[in-house]
Amino acid sequence: MSEPLSGRRRLPRRRAVLAAAGVGLSTALTAALTACSAAGVGTTSQGITLTFSWWGNDDRAARTEQAVQLFEKEHPGVTVRTSNAEFGSYLQKLATQAAGGGIPDVAQLDYRQISQYAAGGTLRPLGEDIGNNTIRTSEMDRPFLRTGTYKGEQYALPMGRGITGYAYDSALYQKAGIPTPQPSWTWQDWATANRKIAALGLKSPDGRPVTGANDGGGNQDVFETWLRSRGKQLYAGQSRLGFTEDDLTAFWTFCDTLRREGAIAAAEDTAQAKSTETSPLGRRLAAADYTWDAPFPGYTALLGDAVHFAPTPSTDGRQGSYFKPSMLLGIGAHSKHPKEAAELVDFLLNDRRAGDILGFTRSTPPNRVIAARVAKTLKGPEREIYQYAQTMEQYGLGAPPTAPPRGDVAINRAFKRTYERVLFGLATPRQAAHELIEEARRELRS
Amino acid sequence: MSAVSTRAPARADRTTDRRPAAERGRRVRERQWPAYVFLSPWMIGAVVLTLVPMAVSLYLSFTDYNMFDPPRWVGLRNYGDMLTQDPRYWRSVGTTLLYVVVAVPLKLALALGVAMLLKNLARGRAFYRSAFYAPSLLGASMSIALVWRALFNDGGSVSGVLDTFGIHTGSWVGNPHLAVYAVVLLSVWQFGAPMVIFLAGLQQVPPDLYEAAALDGAGRWRQFVSITVPMLSPVVFFNLVLEIINSFQVFTPAFAISGGDGGPADSTLFYTLHLYERGFTASHMGYAAAMAWLLLIVIGVITLILFRTSRSWVFYADEETR
Numbered sequence: 174m175s176e177p178l179s180g181r182r183r184l185p186r187r188r189a190v191l192a193a194a195g196v197g198l199s200t201a202l203t204a205a206l207t208a209c210s211a212a213g214v215g216t217t218s219q220g221i222t223l224t225f226s227w228w229g230n231d232d233r234a235a236r237t238e239q240a241v242q243l244f245e246k247e248h249p250g251v252t253v254r255t256s257n258a259e260f261g262s263y264l265q266k267l268a269t270q271a272a273g274g275g276i277p278d279v280a281q282l283d284y285r286q287i288s289q290y291a292a293g294g295t296l297r298p299l300g301e302d303i304g305n306n307t308i309r310t311s312e313m314d315r316p317f318l319r320t321g322t323y324k325g326e327q328y329a330l331p332m333g334r335g336i337t338g339y340a341y342d343s344a345l346y347q348k349a350g351i352p353t354p355q356p357s358w359t360w361q362d363w364a365t366a367n368r369k370i371a372a373l374g375l376k377s378p379d380g381r382p383v384t385g386a387n388d389g390g391g392n393q394d395v396f397e398t399w400l401r402s403r404g405k406q407l408y409a410g411q412s413r414l415g416f417t418e419d420d421l422t423a424f425w426t427f428c429d430t431l432r433r434e435g436a437i438a439a440a441e442d443t444a445q446a447k448s449t450e451t452s453p454l455g456r457r458l459a460a461a462d463y464t465w466d467a468p469f470p471g472y473t474a475l476l477g478d479a480v481h482f483a484p485t486p487s488t489d490g491r492q493g494s495y496f497k498p499s500m501l502l503g504i505g506a507h508s509k510h511p512k513e514a515a516e517l518v519d520f521l522l523n524d525r526r527a528g529d530i531l532g533f534t535r536s537t538p539p540n541r542v543i544a545a546r547v548a549k550t551l552k553g554p555e556r557e558i559y560q561y562a563q564t565m566e567q568y569g570l571g572a573p574p575t576a577p578p579r580g581d582v583a584i585n586r587a588f589k590r591t592y593e594r595v596l597f598g599l600a601t602p603r604q605a606a607h608e609l610i611e612e613a614r615r616e617l618r619s
Numbered sequence: 620m621s622a623v624s625t626r627a628p629a630r631a632d633r634t635t636d637r638r639p640a641a642e643r644g645r646r647v648r649e650r651q652w653p654a655y656v657f658l659s660p661w662m663i664g665a666v667v668l669t670l671v672p673m674a675v676s677l678y679l680s681f682t683d684y685n686m687f688d689p690p691r692w693v694g695l696r697n698y699g700d701m702l703t704q705d706p707r708y709w710r711s712v713g714t715t716l717l718y719v720v721v722a723v724p725l726k727l728a729l730a731l732g733v734a735m736l737l738k739n740l741a742r743g744r745a746f747y748r749s750a751f752y753a754p755s756l757l758g759a760s761m762s763i764a765l766v767w768r769a770l771f772n773d774g775g776s777v778s779g780v781l782d783t784f785g786i787h788t789g790s791w792v793g794n795p796h797l798a799v800y801a802v803v804l805l806s807v808w809q810f811g812a813p814m815v816i817f818l819a820g821l822q823q824v825p826p827d828l829y830e831a832a833a834l835d836g837a838g839r840w841r842q843f844v845s846i847t848v849p850m851l852s853p854v855v856f857f858n859l860v861l862e863i864i865n866s867f868q869v870f871t872p873a874f875a876i877s878g879g880d881g882g883p884a885d886s887t888l889f890y891t892l893h894l895y896e897r898g899f900t901a902s903h904m905g906y907a908a909a910m911a912w913l914l915l916i917v918i919g920v921i922t923l924i925l926f927r928t929s930r931s932w933v934f935y936a937d938e939e940t941r
Binding site for chain 2: 265268269271272289290292293294295379440441442444445447579580582583586589590593594596597599608615616
């Protein structure tokens with residue numbers, strides 16, 4: 174007996190018990206350790222060191238580094254220490270830095286972080302810097318700037334302007350006799366188009382029927398687009414829901430019915446869609462996929478030039494889409510060099526040469542002059558999304574809402590998994606809507 | 620000179636009679652301090668990385684803490700909310716219990732079965748033992764979990780193989796009724812660790828017991844029930860405790876297979892996954908800390924119950940002879 178017990182398997186017992194505790198302890202660890210890792214800000218003998226962090230792919234990283242180097246050259250004595258991460262880990266890293274007492278001097282932020290970071294005193298209010306023109310905003314749209322505000326105060330500035338639409342296979346649409354979608358097409362037109370495509374009876378490469386589009390029931394963005402087209406909002410201000418249980422029930426019933434008819438993607442395909450490649454359109458299981466403009470070129474790269482970008486459907490001509498900041502830029506509240514940090518922010522957003530270097534790597538630049546300048550050099554799918562944004566702007570879109578409330582990160586996740594209960598028949602649309610609203614209220618209260 | 624030389628041994632004799640205890644004690648103390656010096660990295664680590672965080676975690680479990688604002692004392696509210704306000708909490712408890720109840724017996728049965736086969740193997744036992752043990756070394760890693768996800772996904776090998784036998788399952792990981800079993804199978808696949816322990820246990824059973832039983836006409840089944848099972852019961856008990864404790868904490872495979880959200884439709888929402896989501900996604904760190912402490916308490920209680928009941932079914936050969 175003693176022989177096997179003294180082997181290496183005894184260790185796991187102790188380790189296992191500790192690990193159980195450890196799971197919770199990592200929480201505490203995080204708080205304890207980040208005190209040491211708080212942004213390394215300090216005056217060096219040569220001058221000033223700024224820290225700047227962002228997330229993104231290699232292309233964005235290379236372009237950002239290049240722009241930063243230009244900034245350093247023009248501001249002798251200022252060194253910018255950059256750090257780049259992948260989106261998922263970036264948000265957690267920034268949150269732990271915030272908990273530990275400070276984020277970097279300049280940080281790229283997600284729309285959903287603004288309220289939490291502003292309310293928690295992590296971000297520096299930018300009113301003063303904008304007032305004395307250290308950060309220029311004259312070439313940006315006022316309503317769009319509002320996306321970086323919390324309780325009326327500007328805390329961050331958008332770095333890119335994104336919009337949603339449907340990437341769709343125009344060849345399939347033609348085959349089914351569906352006219353090219355216009356900004357005025359309605360959700361009913363969209364539903365009919367999906368039914369027509371399903372009626373073609375085509376088979377995907379793995380032998381399953383081709384449907385009209387992906388099932389957007391679990392996507393809070395689709396719901397918001399649908400809701401806004403009906404004159405409502407996701408949030409009323411920054412503390413309450415802007416929709417009722419009936420609204421959500423109607424939306425989920427709409428999606429649920431289409432899916433049951435086979436007009437949109439099947440439940441299992443929706444559940445495993447996590448990227449362009451695994452989306453129903455990417456797997457050629459559907460003719461269209463709801464997506465943001467920035468990832469759209471990925472679809473044409475994967476599926477060919479027949480894929481185009483269609484407007485989101487409207488309700489009686491009223492569009493629900495709006496320009497959303499793909500990411501924002503803020504300054505840490507504890508920055509020791511707020512003036513230089515503000516100069517860097519201004520440089521990244523407004524300098525012509527920085528604009529040329531950065532291009533459309535963060536969607537359309539919010540500075541109109543720079544956007545127009547860079548747009549001239551665009552080709553193919555990138556040109557298409559730029560023109561799409563122009564078309565939608567001319568058609569007329571509602572003003573964007575202010576930054577979502579602090580519970581939005583959790584509500585967004587809840588939205589997806591609560592709809593999954595409808596997808597797999599574990600709840601009716603009404604039951605699920607009731608559940609979601611209960612949970613959302615709890616998140617908004619806390 | 621001679622007097623000295625004759626007395627000296629006598630004194631030496633006396634002192635060796637009198638001194639050993641004190642001298643040994645001092646020598647031990649002298650020898651101990653280097654031990655503490657060498658232990659200090661571990662001890663500093665244990666205090667700074669385990670004890671202090673544990674204390675902080677316990678404190679946080681009584682607060683509302685979102686990582687941005689300072690923690691706010693709320694007493695037992697986190698524990699109360701968990702038990703009464705959060706439907707997903709109970710869903711996660713249900714999923715975890717299902718997993719423990721299905722995965723642990725399956726894994727142990729397979730481990731015992733394979734150990735029995737290997738025990739009688741004349742050649743190549745060392746090879747097979749290592750081969751079956753390998754998954755236990757790899758299984759906890761993220762990469763294996765991702766491979767598992769690919770295997771059980773739509774168009775993956777598993778549904779492909781089942782298709783040829785006329786069983787159409789589609790994607791396991793995309794199906795809320797099957798996803799949890801993909802995680803169960805990943806756990807069962809790692810039966811090698813308990814198997815090695817069973818194998819060692821089997822080799823400890825005195826062969827004369829089997830010989831005597833065979834002489835009395837006992838068949839293989841009879842021998843298994845009346846000799847192997849009782850003689851092996853301490854090993855079974857040990858494996859059972861370990862596996863139950865481990866299973867309650869399953870995280871990586873569920874995280875990877877569900878893509879981090881416990882889906883589809885919360886079907887792989889294990890306790891630890893819910894805890895992680897509450898803490899790191901929804902920023903309710905106080906709530907997550909409370910969940911961790913409750914899990915620790917529950918695992919402790921279950922282990923205690925197992926130890927209590929073990930008196931009635933675990934047979935220790937050395938106790939019998941006493």
